[in-house]
Amino acid sequence: MKIVLLGAGNRARKYLEYIIANPDRVELVGVVEPNRLRRESIARKCGLTSDKLYVSADQFFALGRVADAIVIATPDKYHYPQAMAAIELGYHILLEKPIAQTVEEAEQIKLAADRAGVIVNVCYVLHFHPYFVKLRELVSSGRYGSIVSISHSAPVGIDRAGHVYVRGIWNRTESQGPLLTSKCCHDLDFLIWLTGSKCRALSSFGSLRWFCAENAPAGSAERCIDCRVEKTCPFSAVDLYRNRHAWISNFDVPNGMTINDAIEEQLANGPYGRCVYHCDNDVVDRQVVAMEMDSGVTIDLTVDVFTTSNRRVTKISMTNAEIVGDESCIRINTFRPRANEVYDFSSTLEAPYHAGADLATVENFLNAIEQGHDDSHTGIAHALESQRLCDEIECSRRLSN
Numbered sequence: 001m002k003i004v005l006l007g008a009g010n011r012a013r014k015y016l017e018y019i020i021a022n023p024d025r026v027e028l029v030g031v032v033e034p035n036r037l038r039r040e041s042i043a044r045k046c047g048l049t050s051d052k053l054y055v056s057a058d059q060f061f062a063l064g065r066v067a068d069a070i071v072i073a074t075p076d077k078y079h080y081p082q083a084m085a086a087i088e089l090g091y092h093i094l095l096e097k098p099i100a101q102t103v104e105e106a107e108q109i110k111l112a113a114d115r116a117g118v119i120v121n122v123c124y125v126l127h128f129h130p131y132f133v134k135l136r137e138l139v140s141s142g143r144y145g146s147i148v149s150i151s152h153s154a155p156v157g158i159d160r161a162g163h164v165y166v167r168g169i170w171n172r173t174e175s176q177g178p179l180l181t182s183k184c185c186h187d188l189d190f191l192i193w194l195t196g197s198k199c200r201a202l203s204s205f206g207s208l209r210w211f212c213a214e215n216a217p218a219g220s221a222e223r224c225i226d227c228r229v230e231k232t233c234p235f236s237a238v239d240l241y242r243n244r245h246a247w248i249s250n251f252d253v254p255n256g257m258t259i260n261d262a263i264e265e266q267l268a269n270g271p272y273g274r275c276v277y278h279c280d281n282d283v284v285d286r287q288v289v290a291m292e293m294d295s296g297v298t299i300d301l302t303v304d305v306f307t308t309s310n311r312r313v314t315k316i317s318m319t320n321a322e323i324v325g326d327e328s329c330i331r332i333n334t335f336r337p338r339a340n341e342v343y344d345f346s347s348t349l350e351a352p353y354h355a356g357a358d359l360a361t362v363e364n365f366l367n368a369i370e371q372g373h374d375d376s377h378t379g380i381a382h383a384l385e386s387q388r389l390c391d392e393i394e395c396s397r398r399l400s401n
C-alpha cells in the first residue's frame with residue numbers, strides 16, 4: 001500500500017510512526033507540506049527524494065493518482081477541498097477530524113466517496129483508546145442496567161486554549177470553524193458511540209467571555225515579554241513556552257538554531273508571543289450543551305476552558321449503578337448489591353500516541369482498504385452524525401446569543 005501525507009504537522013507525525021514501523025504493509029511515497037523545514041525533516045527521516053516532496057496540494061493533485069491512499073492532516077478548512085480532490089482521483093482517505101467545516105460539506109464528501117468506491121475514515125482516535133473502549137464496554141455490558149443520563153466535561157484547559165484557540169490558528173470561527181466543532185467533535189462522537197443513539201433535541205449557550213481587550217489588566221502589553229504584569233498572569237506566553245516548555249512541539253527549529261532560539265523568536269515576533277487579551281480571536285471560551293437522545297438519555301456537556309486539567313470527566317447515571325471516569329480511573333458504585341469497582345488507567349495517561357490509539361487508527365484504515373469496505377465506527381457514514389450535531393449545536397448557540 002502506497003500512502004502520501006498531506007500536512008506534515010503534529011498529527012501527521014503521529015500517523016507516520018505507524019507507517020515507519022510497518023514497512024511490510026505500507027510505504028510513504030510523498031509529503032505535501034508548504035513548510036520547508038517540516039517537509040525536509042520527514043524526507044530525512046524516511047529517506048524520501050526531493051521529487052516526492054510537494055509544496056502545495058494543487059501541485060500534488062495535478063500529478064494524478066500516485067498512491068493508494070492519503071492522510072489529510074491539514075488545518076480544518078482544507079479538509080473539504082482536499083478530500084474532494086483526492087476522491088476525484090480515487091484515493092482512499094484517512095481524514096483528520098472534523099470531517100469538514102459544515103455538515104453539507106461532510107455529506108458531499110460521503111456521497112463522492114460512495115460514488116467513487118473509496119474508503120474515507122475519520123481520525124476519531126478515542127474509539128481505539130483503551131480507557132474509552134473500556135468505558136463503552138462497561139456501559140453496554142448490561143450489568144449496570146440502562147443509561148438514564150450523562151454529564152460530560154470536555155476540558156480544553158488554559159494552556160491549550162491560549163496556545164490553540166486564542167493565539168493559534170484555531171482562534172477564528174470564520175477560518176477554522178467553531179471551537180466546539182474543532183475540539184469537541186471528539187466528545188460528541190464519543191457520546192453518540194457510548195449511547196448508541198442520535199440526538200433528537202438540544203440547546204446550547206456560550207460566548208467569548210474573557211480573552212478580549214476589555215479584560216486586559218493595567219500594565220499589560222501587546223506581547224508578554226514587554227508586559228509589566230507577566231509574572232502573575234496565568235496565561236503568560238513566557239511562562240508557558242520559556243519557563244515550562246509546554247506546547248512547543250510545533251515550533252519549527254531552523255538549521256543552526258535551538259528550540260530555545262525558536263521559543264525566543266516566537267515570544268519576540270511570532271503569533272505565540274502575543275498577549276491573550278490582544279489577539280484576533282473570536283471563538284468561544286465557555287459553552288454548555290443540553291441534549292436529549294433518541295433513546296431518551298439526557299446529556300449535558302460542558303466545554304471547560306478555565307482548568308489546568310486535560311482529562312475528560314464522564315459521569316454516567318445508569319439504572320443500577322453510577323459510573324464515573326476521568327481518563328485515569330473508572331469508578332463504579334452499584335446500587336444493589338452496594339458495591340464498588342475500580343478500573344485503573346493511570347498508566348495510559350501519558351502513554352504515547354494517545355495510548356496507542358493513533359497507531360490503531362491507521363491500522364483500522366488499512367484494514368478497511370484491504371477488506372474493500374468500512375463499516376467501522378470511524379467510517380464516514382458513522383462519523384457524519386457528530387458533524388451534524390456540531391452544526392446544530394453551533395446554530396443553537398448563535399440563536400441564544
Ligand SMILES: NC(=O)c1ccc[n+]([C@@H]2O[C@H](COP(=O)([O-])OP(=O)(O)OC[C@H]3O[C@@H](n4cnc5c(N)ncnc54)[C@H](O)[C@@H]3O)[C@@H](O)[C@H]2O)c1
Binds near residue numbers: 006009011032056250
Ligand atoms: N485526532 C486528533 O486527536 C486530533 C488532535 C489535534 C488535531 N487534530 C486535527 O488534525 C489536523 C491537523 O492538526 P495539527 O495539530 O497536526 O496541526 P499542525 O498545524 O501541527 O499541522 C498542520 C500542517 O498542515 C500544513 N498545511 C497547511 N496548509 C496546508 C495545505 N494547504 N496543504 C498541505 N499542508 C498544509 C501546515 O504547514 C502544518 O504543517 C486538524 O484538522 C486538527 O483539527 C486532530
